[in-house]
Amino acid sequence: MDTGTLLLAATPLGDARDASARLVDALGSADVIAAEDTRRVRSLASALGVAPGGKVVSYYEAVESSRTPMLLDALREGRTVLLVTDAGMPSVSDPGYRLVSACVAEQLPVTCLPGPSAVTTALAVSGLPSDRFCFEGFPPRKQGERRRWFGRLVAEERTCVLFEAPHRLADTLADAVSVLGGERRAAVCRELTKTYEEIRRGSLAELAAWAAEGVRGEITVVLGGAEPAAAADPAELVALVEERAAEGVRLKDAVAEVAELAGVRKKELYDAVLAARR
Numbered sequence: 566m567d568t569g570t571l572l573l574a575a576t577p578l579g580d581a582r583d584a585s586a587r588l589v590d591a592l593g594s595a596d597v598i599a600a601e602d603t604r605r606v607r608s609l610a611s612a613l614g615v616a617p618g619g620k621v622v623s624y625y626e627a628v629e630s631s632r633t634p635m636l637l638d639a640l641r642e643g644r645t646v647l648l649v650t651d652a653g654m655p656s657v658s659d660p661g662y663r664l665v666s667a668c669v670a671e672q673l674p675v676t677c678l679p680g681p682s683a684v685t686t687a688l689a690v691s692g693l694p695s696d697r698f699c700f701e702g703f704p705p706r707k708q709g710e711r712r713r714w715f716g717r718l719v720a721e722e723r724t725c726v727l728f729e730a731p732h733r734l735a736d737t738l739a740d741a742v743s744v745l746g747g748e749r750r751a752a753v754c755r756e757l758t759k760t761y762e763e764i765r766r767g768s769l770a771e772l773a774a775w776a777a778e779g780v781r782g783e784i785t786v787v788l789g790g791a792e793p794a795a796a797a798d799p800a801e802l803v804a805l806v807e808e809r810a811a812e813g814v815r816l817k818d819a820v821a822e823v824a825e826l827a828g829v830r831k832k833e834l835y836d837a838v839l840a841a842r843r
């Protein structure tokens with residue numbers, strides 16, 4: 566018996582008209598529809614003028630582990646399983662990763678019906694560089710962990726996209742100012758594609774002051790990257806290499822270690838060390 570296929574389908578962020586024709590077809594033809602919120606998927610199907618063709622089951626974070634075996638059984642039996650979340654692409658800070666990983670492990674077919682994504686939508690409208698970017702999901706909820714989390718982004722030169730709950734946005738932006746500096750450019754995208762869509766662009770300090778008054782809706786934050794650090798002068802790093810060498814580290818290894826930390830070429834640093842020794 567041929568196995569079924571897992572369909573990962575992006576759903577509209579807010580405007581049902583953003584749904585793809587393939588999503589409409591899949592809603593009407595899939596044997597099983599695994600939805601983060603069954604009420605939402607039925608509402609979406611109604612807005613699109615299609616009746617769910619198969620069994621609709623819930624598949625949210627708390628039940629992912631328990632529901633995954635049942636969905637795998639359906640796939641093994643040759644059924645088509647459509648996985649959708651409340652908005653955007655499954656697995657991107659939404660349920661789906663466990664099921665996809667399990668399918669990959671069993672070599673069960675997985676494909677994607679592409680479409681809306683809050684990550685790329687926010688990146689596109691932010692006005693910040695988009696040639697290189699990273700996605701960091703949700704920041705930690707506790708302030709200490711959140712500040713350490715931002716600490717890892719201090720030297721990140723790529724534009725960074727993250728999600729945040731509206732009631733935590735003010736605290737998160739305030740911590741970003743403390744760690745990254747108030748001048749870092751950023752954008753806060755609220756209610757993307759919806760009636761009251763709002764894009765706020767400016768410095769982190771400006772955005773933190775705005776958010777302090779309270780914000781509602783689905784939030785996506787885009788942080789500008791750090792300015793490239795000036796390259797260190799290899800001659801200024803010789804002492805660090807010699808310190809490591811004095812501790813018993815081979816010269817070649819000491820050079821490689823310091824060069825990586827400082828972002829300089831190993832050969833240039835090695836030549837500087839030899840020149841200083843002469």
